[in-house]
Amino acid sequence: MEKDFEKLLILDFGSQYTQLIARKIRELNVYSEIVPYNISIEKIKRFNPRGIILSGGPKSVYSLDAYKPDPEIFNLGIPILGICYGLQLISQHFGGLVLPSEKREYGKTFLIIDDNRDLFKGFKLDDKIQVWMSHGDRVEHLPPGFEVIAHTKNSPFATVANKSRTVFGVQFHPEVSHTPQGKEILNNFLELCGFSRDWNMNSFVETEIKKIRDTVGNNKIICALSGGIDSSVVATLLGKAIGKNTKAVFINNGLLRKGEVEEILDTFKAGFNFDLIYVDARKRFLTKLKNVDDPEEKRKIIGNEFIKIFEEKAKELGDIKYLAQGTLYPDVIESTSFKGPSAKIKSHHNVGGLPEKMKLQLIEPLRELFKDEVREIGKILGIPKIILERHPFPGPGLAVRVLGDITEVKLSLLREADAIIIDEIKKGGLYNKIWQAFGVLLPLKSVGVMGDERTYEKVCVVRAVTSIDGMTADWYKIPHEILERISSRITSEVNGINRVVYDITSKPPGTIEWE
Ligand code: XMP
Numbered sequence: 001m002e003k004d005f006e007k008l009l010i011l012d013f014g015s016q017y018t019q020l021i022a023r024k025i026r027e028l029n030v031y032s033e034i035v036p037y038n039i040s041i042e043k044i045k046r047f048n049p050r051g052i053i054l055s056g057g058p059k060s061v062y063s064l065d066a067y068k069p070d071p072e073i074f075n076l077g078i079p080i081l082g083i084c085y086g087l088q089l090i091s092q093h094f095g096g097l098v099l100p101s102e103k104r105e106y107g108k109t110f111l112i113i114d115d116n117r118d119l120f121k122g123f124k125l126d127d128k129i130q131v132w133m134s135h136g137d138r139v140e141h142l143p144p145g146f147e148v149i150a151h152t153k154n155s156p157f158a159t160v161a162n163k164s165r166t167v168f169g170v171q172f173h174p175e176v177s178h179t180p181q182g183k184e185i186l187n188n189f190l191e192l193c194g195f196s197r198d199w200n201m202n203s204f205v206e207t208e209i210k211k212i213r214d215t216v217g218n219n220k221i222i223c224a225l226s227g228g229i230d231s232s233v234v235a236t237l238l239g240k241a242i243g244k245n246t247k248a249v250f251i252n253n254g255l256l257r258k259g260e261v262e263e264i265l266d267t268f269k270a271g272f273n274f275d276l277i278y279v280d281a282r283k284r285f286l287t288k289l290k291n292v293d294d295p296e297e298k299r300k301i302i303g304n305e306f307i308k309i310f311e312e313k314a315k316e317l318g319d320i321k322y323l324a325q326g327t328l329y330p331d332v333i334e335s336t337s338f339k340g341p342s343a344k345i346k347s348h349h350n351v352g353g354l355p356e357k358m359k360l361q362l363i364e365p366l367r368e369l370f371k372d373e374v375r376e377i378g379k380i381l382g383i384p385k386i387i388l389e390r391h392p393f394p395g396p397g398l399a400v401r402v403l404g405d406i407t408e409v410k411l412s413l414l415r416e417a418d419a420i421i422i423d424e425i426k427k428g429g430l431y432n433k434i435w436q437a438f439g440v441l442l443p444l445k446s447v448g449v450m451g452d453e454r455t456y457e458k459v460c461v462v463r464a465v466t467s468i469d470g471m472t473a474d475w476y477k478i479p480h481e482i483l484e485r486i487s488s489r490i491t492s493e494v495n496g497i498n499r500v501v502y503d504i505t506s507k508p509p510g511t512i513e514w515e
Contacts, residue, residue: 013057054086
């Protein structure tokens, strides 16, 4: 029987950090769900949370179109923590005053602890801790019944509490890494809620398997399998839930790396509880991509073509209704422009590149998770190391690494160069220290000399980054000797590339992929 976990509810007011709150809560072994800020009180009661967190958001609580929760949430008698906008909502609701700040406060600052009980249990009194601020409004007058339990130089009411109601508000963001002790603060809030901490990633796996069974029943499902960790985890979850009714479709779009097709077919040939179907669609993709050089257009074409093939397969295999994908949260946030501050960065093919009208219904069990969490699930599911440790590879594949228009010749140059980069990184023992390393082929030529001959050939970029979740990244400092080997091997072994350069851009301001 499925266990009923104690739950935390997160009301989303449009902050770009809301998922990070959920993620920190998961790390603290509590089950949480994110819901829109205007969820009805009846639904909340049915959900029966042990605590509620109000997220940050882009609005001002005093504006006419401010996002407001059902005020009854404050009468439920359960602990509430408001973060940033959430703090301002709490202050306003209980009769305080919120006004625009003279100066927007953005960045790192120091919080001074005035009361080290409850939310700051375990902290030293008068201690200064680093916190991350991002707000344009501030609480001017405290509501009756509230007290200040921490302040900063610019925010006298940086943390407020109504202890008899167990309602707290923090002006800073405890969920981001720039607040290094934020997790301890969230942990204290969960303690105040009385959670028994019995939820973990194993529970996630059990719940998802049950959800898949309930949704799909005895029907078949198509699973988009790329051989990367995300889609491999989804296919394995489906396999565990509904066995061979899972039809994992691996499409060769002609944009894969050297040796990748053979490696994937070999990895999945046995030992998995799903059916593997291989589709060689190289011609289809490359024909559609001919002379296309705009990155967004490439992504859309590839996304559309993938879906077309899945729909054809769904028909062929007998009226399949569902398509499962390994979409992760960073794919969602970078592809969609939500209300609020999150801007569209790129159309990740498994989200933004989908056609408007799609016959198949999507199942995306990992949609709220980050990559490192998926790796943890992969371990629980017993997925082989070779897949777990694999660097991420984007759905549109080499199409976003051959800059500009794509040809077979350019693809083959990049495949060879990329294989050398990975080979040298592996030989140097760096592969598992790097989040992602790869080559990029630039759409230009440079002059060189080889023997006594002038050359006029292509340029290859070496890209390597470290990251926790792909949302931000630092360029990785590959030792010079290894760079030297990469450069000399590429220029001598790949006929058509005469120059190698090294990308030293972090994210932001760059993205990991070049397109
Ligand atoms: P960017 O380039 O946006 O990439 O900094 C962040 C991470 O996402 C991967 N990526 C994708 N993954 N479909 C995917 O499944 C895509 O369309 C896509 N675009 C980028 C990228 O390789 C990096 O790990």
